[in-house]
Amino acid sequence: MDGAVYAAVAATPTPALDRGLRRLSNAADHSKISLTVAAALALAGRRPRRAAAVGLGAVALASATTNLLGKRLVRRARPDREAARVSVDRQVRMPTSASFPSGHTASAVAFASAVGMELPAAALPLGMLAWAVGYSRVHTGVHYPGDVAAGAVVGLASAAVALAVVDAAPWGDRPLARLRR
Structure with a gap:
């Protein structure tokens, strides 16, 4: 099924999206x-700065x-872009690491x-951006959809761990404890 969805994405002509998703x-x-957004958040006050730090910890x-x-x-x-006929206009450099x-x-x-x-307030726009990053990896031909789904699971787990560490830390206020009340 993973290969079939990959092939369907590759076979769907989307010239209006190709350049933007490649970028x-x-x-x-x-x-x-994430680093750019974190830098902007760090300039926006104490709570956004804390969010940026927790976000970067989750990325790490x-x-x-x-x-x-x-x-x-x-x-x-990695997928075989040539066999799937992924348009050259979509392609990014094929990574050498495993798929x-x-x-x-995961990081997004x-x-x-x-x-x-x-x-x-940042959840929806950043969530949509993360979804777009994940889709872009399939669209450009460097990942199967299952790779992206697994990356999303790793990302969610990493965020949960980073938030739990901050929540348990003896320094600062405890945002997750506040949410549980």
Whole structure:
């Protein structure tokens, strides 16, 4: 099923989306989008600064889990863009790492989820951005949809761990404890 969905995305002509999704996929390299948003949040006050810090902690955890554990354990080959006839106009550089799970998606979801829990007003726009990053990885031909889904699970788990660590920390107020009341 994973290959069939990948092939269906590849076969669907979307010239109006190709350039934008290619740019988005490249912009998400090395969590540049999350770092940029975190920098803006850090300038916006104490609570947004805290959200940025928790979000970046979640990104660090997601990235380490994905790259040091997930990709090494599963070692799934990247999709064959040529066989699927992914349009050259969509393509980004094919990574040399394993395909499963998607690190871009894991990091984007980790950041969006952690920041969204700290700043609920940011949850929807950052969640939509994370979804778009994940889809862009399939659209550009570098991941199967299952890789993206697994990356999202890693991202959610990483955000939960980062938030739990902050909640249990002896310093600062406890936002999750506040939410549970």
